[in-house]
Amino acid sequence: MSKLYLQAAQAATDILKSNLSKFTDKFQMSNSVGNFYQPSENVEWTTGFCTGEYWLAYELTQDEAFKKAALVQTESFLHRIENKVDVNHHDMGFLYTPSCVAAYKLTQSETGKKAALLAADNLVSRFQAVGGFLQAWGELGAEENYRLIIDCLLNLPLLYWASEVTKDSKYADIAKLHTKTSLANLIREDNSTYHTYFFDKKTGKPTHGVTHQGYRDGSAWARGQAWGVYGTALAYRYTKEEQCKDLFIKVTDFFINHLPQDNVPYWDLDFTDGSNEPKDSSAAAIAVCGILEMLPMLPELQQEKYEQAAQKMLESLVKNYAVKDIAQSNGLLLHGVYAKNSPYNPIPKDRGVDECNTWGDYFYLEALTRSIKQWNPYW
Numbered sequence: 001m002s003k004l005y006l007q008a009a010q011a012a013t014d015i016l017k018s019n020l021s022k023f024t025d026k027f028q029m030s031n032s033v034g035n036f037y038q039p040s041e042n043v044e045w046t047t048g049f050c051t052g053e054y055w056l057a058y059e060l061t062q063d064e065a066f067k068k069a070a071l072v073q074t075e076s077f078l079h080r081i082e083n084k085v086d087v088n089h090h091d092m093g094f095l096y097t098p099s100c101v102a103a104y105k106l107t108q109s110e111t112g113k114k115a116a117l118l119a120a121d122n123l124v125s126r127f128q129a130v131g132g133f134l135q136a137w138g139e140l141g142a143e144e145n146y147r148l149i150i151d152c153l154l155n156l157p158l159l160y161w162a163s164e165v166t167k168d169s170k171y172a173d174i175a176k177l178h179t180k181t182s183l184a185n186l187i188r189e190d191n192s193t194y195h196t197y198f199f200d201k202k203t204g205k206p207t208h209g210v211t212h213q214g215y216r217d218g219s220a221w222a223r224g225q226a227w228g229v230y231g232t233a234l235a236y237r238y239t240k241e242e243q244c245k246d247l248f249i250k251v252t253d254f255f256i257n258h259l260p261q262d263n264v265p266y267w268d269l270d271f272t273d274g275s276n277e278p279k280d281s282s283a284a285a286i287a288v289c290g291i292l293e294m295l296p297m298l299p300e301l302q303q304e305k306y307e308q309a310a311q312k313m314l315e316s317l318v319k320n321y322a323v324k325d326i327a328q329s330n331g332l333l334l335h336g337v338y339a340k341n342s343p344y345n346p347i348p349k350d351r352g353v354d355e356c357n358t359w360g361d362y363f364y365l366e367a368l369t370r371s372i373k374q375w376n377p378y379w
């Protein structure tokens with residue numbers, strides 16, 4: 001198995017090496033078009049994954065070229081937060097953890113530290129005391145935006161890190177409150193998850209769950225469920241609350257139990273083989289990372305089941321979804337979905353359907369790294 005993963009990591013880092021000339025001063029767009037990424041400025045919620053892939057590649061190969069490129073991009077992230085370029089949302093963790101926190105952890109970069117702390121300040125400015133959560137999007141306090149989303153669980157490690165380096169507990173305190181509110185509302189009786197949850201602006205009472213990128217409000221958007229898998233694992237690491245472990249098991253079981261034959265989910269867990277719907281390979285990559293994060297913290301008796309599930313998903317990603325040749329794609333993982341329109345959810349326009357996306361590439365490489373070596377998480 002480890003030979004398969006070593007070869008896969010080699011293929012991935014070869015592609016990343018050949019990407020450096022095009023994607024150092026510029027970033028990759030969130031998703032590929034025709035399986036090829038075009039260059040982008042440092043905007044949207046996804047550019048941190050490009051830098052994060054370079055840090056992982058640096059850790060895997062010790063090739064200084066990756067470190068150099070990642071540090072150039074770290075400067076760009078400082079510029080972005082100082083000039084408030086497209087940072088009016090909660091995705092500070094996705095942007096600043098795999099880029100700038102990683103830069104600080106791996107090279108003691110003061111630029112990375114400064115940028116990531118500014119990003120943490122920006123994130124806590126979105127805390128809504130009435131309801132006890134970090135507002136995901138839009139104008140702060142606006143009724144139509146008074147909600148949290150499951151993805152945000154991955155933004156919280158930035159806050160725990162900020163508390164650790166500043167010795168100011170306010171970041172971690174807010175992260176813990178947000179976790180509590182999220183886990184109390186996002187997970188349904190059957191252990192599937194809502195994508196987003198609204199609160200009453202005046203009383204803070206939870207009102208209703210709504211999807212943003214899933215097939216329908218009551219379904220489990222595959223990537224949302226995967227954010228739940230990784231999010232509950234991280235919540236357990238940081239809070240050590242038994243409830244987080246229980247919820248990890250529940251959310252992960254739901255995910256695993258809804259995998260099709262090849263162990264990589266369709267974009268919404270409503271769909272099964274024969275549905276003709278596209279797969280979202282990124283959801284499998286995220287779930288693998290979440291399971292590998294949680295594995296050492298699970299009782300020994302439970303480890304085998306989850307380790308096997310993670311191995312099956314990762315093996316399938318390597319064999320059936322990974323890019324084998326740069327002529328095929330300049331990404332790492334094929335067959336993801338960014339957003340798909342549905343008859344029950346007219347909000348998203350089809351975007352990045354059956355394409356690579358930067359978070360799929362990043363979490364695929366993180367999963368390989370976790371499987372190959374002892375890895376000190378950026379999250």
Ligand code: GLY
Nearest residue numbers: 045151213223338
């Ligand atoms: N966090 C946004 C997404 O998963 O598409």
